[in-house]
Amino acid sequence: MRIAVFGAGYVGLVTGACFAELGHDVVVRDVLEDRISTLQDAGMPIFETGLEELLERNRERMLFTLDVREAIEGAEFLFVAVGTPPTYSGDADLSAVWTVIDELPRDLDGDRPIIVMKSTVPVGTGALVRAALDARGLAGVGYVSNPEFLAEGSAIADFQHPDRIVVGAFEESDGDRVASLYAGIDAPVLRTSVPSAEMVKLASNAFLTTRVSFINEIANVCELVGADVSDVARGIGLDHRLGPHFLRAGIGWGGSCFGKDVSALKQLAGNSGYHFQLLAAVIEVNELQKRRPVIAKLERHLGTLRGRRIALLGLAFKPGTDDMRDAPSLVIAARLLAEGAEVSAWDPVADGRIHLHGVETAGSALEALDGVDAAVLVTEWPELRELDWAEAGARMRRRLIVDGRNMLDPVELRALGFEYEGIGRATE
Numbered sequence: 218m219r220i221a222v223f224g225a226g227y228v229g230l231v232t233g234a235c236f237a238e239l240g241h242d243v244v245v246r247d248v249l250e251d252r253i254s255t256l257q258d259a260g261m262p263i264f265e266t267g268l269e270e271l272l273e274r275n276r277e278r279m280l281f282t283l284d285v286r287e288a289i290e291g292a293e294f295l296f297v298a299v300g301t302p303p304t305y306s307g308d309a310d311l312s313a314v315w316t317v318i319d320e321l322p323r324d325l326d327g328d329r330p331i332i333v334m335k336s337t338v339p340v341g342t343g344a345l346v347r348a349a350l351d352a353r354g355l356a357g358v359g360y361v362s363n364p365e366f367l368a369e370g371s372a373i374a375d376f377q378h379p380d381r382i383v384v385g386a387f388e389e390s391d392g393d394r395v396a397s398l399y400a401g402i403d404a405p406v407l408r409t410s411v412p413s414a415e416m417v418k419l420a421s422n423a424f425l426t427t428r429v430s431f432i433n434e435i436a437n438v439c440e441l442v443g444a445d446v447s448d449v450a451r452g453i454g455l456d457h458r459l460g461p462h463f464l465r466a467g468i469g470w471g472g473s474c475f476g477k478d479v480s481a482l483k484q485l486a487g488n489s490g491y492h493f494q495l496l497a498a499v500i501e502v503n504e505l506q507k508r509r510p511v512i513a514k515l516e517r518h519l520g521t522l523r524g525r526r527i528a529l530l531g532l533a534f535k536p537g538t539d540d541m542r543d544a545p546s547l548v549i550a551a552r553l554l555a556e557g558a559e560v561s562a563w564d565p566v567a568d569g570r571i572h573l574h575g576v577e578t579a580g581s582a583l584e585a586l587d588g589v590d591a592a593v594l595v596t597e598w599p600e601l602r603e604l605d606w607a608e609a610g611a612r613m614r615r616r617l618i619v620d621g622r623n624m625l626d627p628v629e630l631r632a633l634g635f636e637y638e639g640i641g642r643a644t645e
């Protein structure tokens with residue numbers, strides 16, 4: 218099969234490369250010249266675990282282009298994997314999706330290609346695209362909603378070993394054709410209407426954030442009553458009705474998807490006259506979680522933060538990616554600077570210089586810790602678990618650590634003379 222993929226972000230590239238690995242010919246099209254020329258020169262425009270090797274392995278089956286005609290030439294499937302960032306109103310910005318649809322030539326319907334929507338879009342978008350295609354004389358072009366569930370850092374594994382494949386189609390035969398593309402993958406295929414498929418994606422992300430905000434609130438209460446949220450989460454997770462996933466308490470959820478998708482679902486409900494109270498609370502809990510616990514803990518130990526030097530260890534919104542979109546690090550850094558603290562920061566891949574004005578970036582974790590009054594573990598990079606914490610402590614002015622991800626062993630650190638604070642963990 219020949220597949221065109223619109224959008225060379227991590228979803229488009231992972232989707233394209235994984236289909237190439239399954240033996241299909243893939244053309245990836247983007248409007249960003251830099252991105253396409255980097256890919257044409259066998260470079261990597263983004264960091265995603267395993268992607269470079271996957272692209273390298275499938276190079277002869279993949280093309281990268283700026284040209285719509287070249288992308289769609291002979292393609293049976295047109296995957297839309299462009300970004301849908303939030304607008305000021307909290308709705309999803311669909312301009313990149315509409316640009317793809319508007320650019321399709323009128324003579325496209327020769328071989329009945331199918332537009333496959335991977336981008337996360339509001340429920341009802343498929344119907345609007347269908348109507349727009351029909352109005353432009355492209356009634357012969359199919360439309361299928363096939364949302365992605367690719368988490369950054371594990372996107373390739375998520376594509377190759379998914380929990381489910383969701384296919385929502387207007388025409389059953391179009392759904393059959395899209396489902397057949399995944400023939401080599403062992404996963405249940407859920408066939409639904411287009412709006413239901415669109416809702417599965419939004420509701421899944423909303424439910425995941427609900428779980429994280431829930432455990433973060435439990436963590437905050439644990440601190441007040443002397444319980445340990447790690448043990449509590451283990452106890453909850455052993456209940457087969459609840460399961461263990463997405464119960465890691467910390468400094469709030471971030472990333473390019475959660476915030477925008479939860480907000481888009483809340484606004485979608487609001488636009489239809491329904492006030493989604495639960496999601497409003499989930500979002501608010503997260504905003505507070507990013508700005509409150511770390512600062513409060515530092516202040517409890519250090520008093521005013523004015524003139525104090527604080528190191529942020531990890532900047533990416535999670536390990537395995539260089540993505541800092543909506544990362545808790547951005548809020549924590551801004552709050553520390555606003556309180557008058559000096560901030561140093563280190564991340565193995567995320568480039569803090571682009572996003573964090575006023576923060577000194579260091580070449581190593583140990584360098585970031587030189588002379589600081591406290592360290593904040595922001596991203597649970599494995600490198601930080603392996604860090605020589607004795608050496609780290611020797612470099613710090615004060616051995617205070619706020620572990621925003623509950624990754625480190627409090628007993629070990631206290632034995633090294635650290636004051637240790639986790640999130641929702643008992644203090645000494």
Ligand code: UDX
Binds near residue numbers: 422463
């Ligand atoms: C998410 C969804 O998981 C994926 O299915 C969707 O397609 C895109 O959005 P992603 O944003 O890459 O993926 O990351 P994910 O692993 O889900 O984590 C999101 C955020 O939640 C991170 O900031 C992470 O640190 C936080 N998180 C996650 C927690 O704080 N606690 C947890 O238990 C799990």
